[in-house]
Amino acid sequence: MSSLNGVRVLDLSRVFSGPWAAQMLADFGADVVKVERPGRGDDVRHQGLRARDARGNETSETSSFLAMNRGKRSITIDIAQPAGQALVRELATSSDIVIENFKAGDLARYGLDFSALHAVNPRLVYCSISGFGQSGPYSHLPGYDPLFQSMSGLMSITGHAGGEPGGGPMRVGYSVGDITAGFYAVSAILAALRHRDMVSGEGQHIDLALLDAQVASISHVAMMYLLSGQQPPRLGNASPITCPWQSFECADGQIVVAVGNDTQFVAFCRVLGVPELASDERFRTNPLRAQHRLVLVPMLAEQLVRRDVRHWHEAFEAAGVPSGPINGFADVFSDPQIVHRGMQMEMNHAATGTVPQVANPVKFSATPVQYHRAPPMLGEHTEEVLRERLSLSEARLTELRQKGVI
Template sequence: MSAALSHLRVLDMSRILAGPWASQTLADLGAEVIKIERPAKGDDTRAWGPPFLKDQQGRDTSETAYFLCANRGKKSLTLDIAATAGQDIIRRLAAQSDVLIENFKVGDLARYGLSYEDLKQVNPNLIYCSITGFGQSGPFSAQAGYDFMIQGTGGLMSLTGTPDGMPGGGPQKVGVPVADLMTGMYATVAILAALTRRDRQGGGGEYIDMALFDCQLAMLSNQAQNYLISGTVPRRYGNAHPNVVPYQAFPTQDGHIIVAIGNDFQFGKFCEAAGEPAVAQDPRFLTNADRVRNREAIVAEMERMVRRRTTQEWLEDLGPRGVPCGPINTVQQSFAHPQAVHRGMQVDIEHPANAHAKVPLVANPIRFSEHPIAYDRPPPLLGEHTRQVLHEVLGLSEGEVQALSDAGVL
């Protein structure tokens, strides 16, 4: 069966995470993705280890876990774009591609004659997506941007962590690079929208300007809107919610449980399970608005009630009552969770660096009924497909490819 995007070719000139995350999603959906990498070094994340993939003898290979997480399904072509011959290859590949993704500094590719304005001359239908820290315009456009600093500059760290004045209080970054990941997802949506417009409305390419800073501000969502509506600067609530109470982690007899009560009915059900239905009838706690206004009082009541039982006892009682709750699992426990196992959230793919033994990867969460995602191409070795792409896509002879290699272009 043909995959959803099997008719598309993507030229991926991005590195690290936001761009590769977008191109991996497109690859999972069936697009042919050709990843352009620097000769000898490749994507920066090829050096971001340990941990490294181990071979069958338990020895480290050169493949880092970080690179493996974002480059499944791609072909790796090493190319020196500073060389005239390398620039010519990019132009020829762009002429036969649907999408180009890049995350060079603003203006860098224009120096090589590889900007959108340059490449649309050879392919007027090209969808060209640029990803930078702060976008192509504005006073900070020339500044480099990495996820950590964007989480801080874009307001997320001011909302994440234990409140000031409490033990361990202070701003925290999220444990995964969410600014990069969300920018990659927004970029994917933008690319697919541009392709749909192009293919349904008579052709014509598009330039997409994606900024990590913009995406970080956009993903502040309800917290940003709280500020815009009220004028009050949001503060850190730790594991609590600014608009819904009780909605946080509580200590149990032997650990913690997350209780995520989203409405008054669920609150009543919790109090019923706790054997204290009168708490739900307390005038201070009748509605969510009442509970938000009396946050400290209801949290104290919740802590008193929740400490009476173990985490598992609460899970077994609250779940059947329809009260949203859950444990705080480690990553190991999350992948061992029966639901994760049932949903196949770990996939194992043969990898050439591992003597064709299986390498474990995180599955794409998209589920298609008719055209399921096929995990048949592992993250590539550096330059693994250079000759294949040059031969099959551009029709270069073995002599031409060897000459480029001898010249240090590949």
């Protein structure tokens, strides 16, 4: 039995944020039906690297789609046609959750917005994920992850200082705004679902903006600004509030050190062979070390560059000092801890034979995550779902296909 066994999700979303949230719900056991455009499907079916089959031939399946859509059944419906709109409304009547990430107001044109679907199913939890939310001066605008990274302040604190080589604001290396919003969406959906089942008996509308989610997730750094009125500095891999908490050059590469308290700093200095630094009045506490970071860091760097990454990592590990190499993905997926935790897995797939997946990190003690479906082919389950959920006859399915509705 899975955590969300019996929960039905109608996924009207595209690209990253909505599909990521729906995949999480599928991992937890929900029955997720993904509605896509006939012929083209989700935009991410055309983005990223193409997977190859067992013979090495390129398939139509892309890395972006495969990352966001396991556990779902794909159906194709043209929601621009009234008959397609009617099918989605019918599916909504027997669903618990709808997830959509159209621009604000777009689905109202098709009679698929919250008010329309709430009228046919008052128990529906309806989550709208959009760039700027359902209200406000930007609500009508489209948006993508780089905009939310830049407008949220994230890029202003990411990268090296302006005067350093390669300095300037820097984008985080993955679509952090989309994925962050997806996590917020799952939390909100589960909260609304519990309220429906335990309190009100009715669903509700969730209005989630990617910009809002990215601002919120900056958390303690944003709070530094709110308390001080000062822009937090951009320090590359270093921290403005903890030291040493950054990457250092070693003889053969870089290591990241994250000294979280004064006891760890004493151990750190002992491993480096400079125990006297731990008793230096300038460095005795973390606030003092952060204050004198520009003095302390070169002293530490001078020691670290003398030995290789492996030497320091093993020595710090033995001393209880948090540290780690900067891994490429070959190192990530061969790391014994990652292997032990089962963070890479394989699933059978109709087009590729098997397909690799990054596993869900949640470990339930009683209702473990179950991977019951690989990311679906476009429209793979259209007839199955429409027969099962709407009891459509073969004649009706044939008629809908001929008219291009499905």
